[in-house]
Structures are given as C-alpha cells and as structure tokens.
Amino acid sequence: MLRWALIFFIVAIVAAIFGFGGIAEDAASIAKILFFIFLVLFILSFITGMLRK
Template structure:
C-alpha cells in the first residue's frame, strides 16, 4: 500500500511541476485517499496488537 502512495505522490508532484490540471488533481486525490486508508489500517493494526497482549 505504501508503494501506491509513493507512486501517486510522485505522479502528483510531476504533474504539479508541469502545471496543475486534471492529472495533478486526480493523482493528489487518489494519493490522499490511499494515505488515509493506510492510516486507518495502521491504527486498527496497532489497536489489535495492543489488545492481544
């Protein structure tokens, strides 16, 4: 999942350098969504680990 975040972040940065357009907005949006999903999964994993001990 981190790999996808990095890929979309790089695409968004390249598109930003070339000018904010549809590609930059879409890539940044996808990167944000994947980032927040990753954070939720991380928190749930940490909570599960703490509760098991």
C-alpha cells in the same frame, strides 16, 4: 499501500511541474485516499496487536 500513496504523490508533483493540472489533481486525491486508508489500517492493526498482548 503506503507505497502506492507515495507513487501517486510523486506523479501528482511531476504532473503539476509540467502543467497538467487535471492529472495532478486526480493523482493527489488518489494519494490522499490511499494514505488515509493506510492510516486507518495501521491504527486498527496497532490496536489489535496491543489487545492481543
């Protein structure tokens, strides 16, 4: 999931450099959403792992 967030972030940067504002904005918002989903899942996994030990 983090990989997809990075891919969309890079697409957003490249689109912004070439002047595609709408595409850059959409790709950046998708990257943000995927990053926060990854972060929540990582924290839940970390807490679950700590509770099992």
